[in-house]
Amino acid sequence: MSNHQKRLSVPKSWPVERKTDVFTVKAGAGPHGEDGVPLLILLRDVLGYVDSKKEARYALSEDAILVNGEPINDEQRPIGMFDIISFTGREEYYRVFPDEGGRLALTPIDADAADSRLGKIVGKQQVAGGVTQLTLHDGTNVTVDDETEYSTNDSIVVDNEDTSIVAHFPYEEGALVTAVRGNHGGKIGELVDIEVTYGSGSNIVTVETSVASETQREDDDGEFETVEEYVVVIDEKFTGGDEDVETDGGEGE
Known part of the structure; x- marks a missing residue:
């Protein structure tokens, strides 16, 4: 299977120019589905921290780049809406946030804000043990005891370390x-x-x-x-x- 992706056919959310070259890197398997942007594109095309795939692989091997609090070693790992990217050596932290036209951009945040991430609830079901499982937009699953408190289309803030819920924003008029x-x-x-x-x-x-x-x-x-x-x-x-x-x-x- 090819590791290349034609620029003209990438999702509109990808922050790449479509007419500079024919191909760009292809996203690997992971969260966010087809909308996920390969980490390499953010490191090379957006931030300019690396010039090539080889440089990206070296940087990732140092465990200095975290996505949602976890070190990443795959430059094709899909990055999507509301993910948190941390550069520990630089003390730089970014949240992936939709920009004009829904194109993904990086918003600088402080270190405290990088400890958790926002997730939209897209699914809700009961699982073994009598608890309710919430499925978020990036595929993350979170279990809760009180199913009546959360509804589809609500948003929650999840701690990156233990996936506990630290904030809840109901989907309702006035939100x-x-x-x-x-x-x-x-x-x-x-x-x-x-x-x-x-x-x-x-x-x-x-x-x-x-x-x-x-x-x-x-x-x-x-x-x-x-x-x-x-x-x-x-x-x-x-x-x-x-x-x-x-x-x-x-x-x-």
Whole structure:
């Protein structure tokens, strides 16, 4: 099987330039499904910390790069929405956060914020032992004792060390959300209406972006509608106060 991926066919969320070269690296098996960006792309094309796959492999062999608190040794490991990337030697920490158009970007955070990560609940079921298992957007499973407290589309903050839940943000009108896909990807605002669609169609949500004017572009004030699956409940601190790290469209394999 080829280790290459055509740039023109990569998911829209990948932070790569599509017309600089024909191919880029292919994501390996792991979390986030097809939307997961290979770690190599972030190290090389976005941050510019390495120039090649060989350099990336050497850096990873030093266990100095952590993803969600775990050292990674595979440069093709998929990285996705709300993952935490830590560079222990540099004392640099980043959260993967959707940018304009839903394209993934790196938001600098402090060391304390790197100890946990946000997850959207996409599934909920009972398992052996009478406990409830919550499945998050990245495939992580978390067990809870009180099933009534959590619902699909809620968001939780999970400790990277022991996967305990340290915060819970219900999916409800009035919640702060970010759009992660679609034409409004990257926009942040207050969820003002949830229109339930009966049958197999998706619920439609209305988001008022003016409540997050400090983090929005000037032309973003107002409202937008999108499908329920495209929004994630967040807390204000997850919007990030610094500029996101942009890709320079680097070349090479």
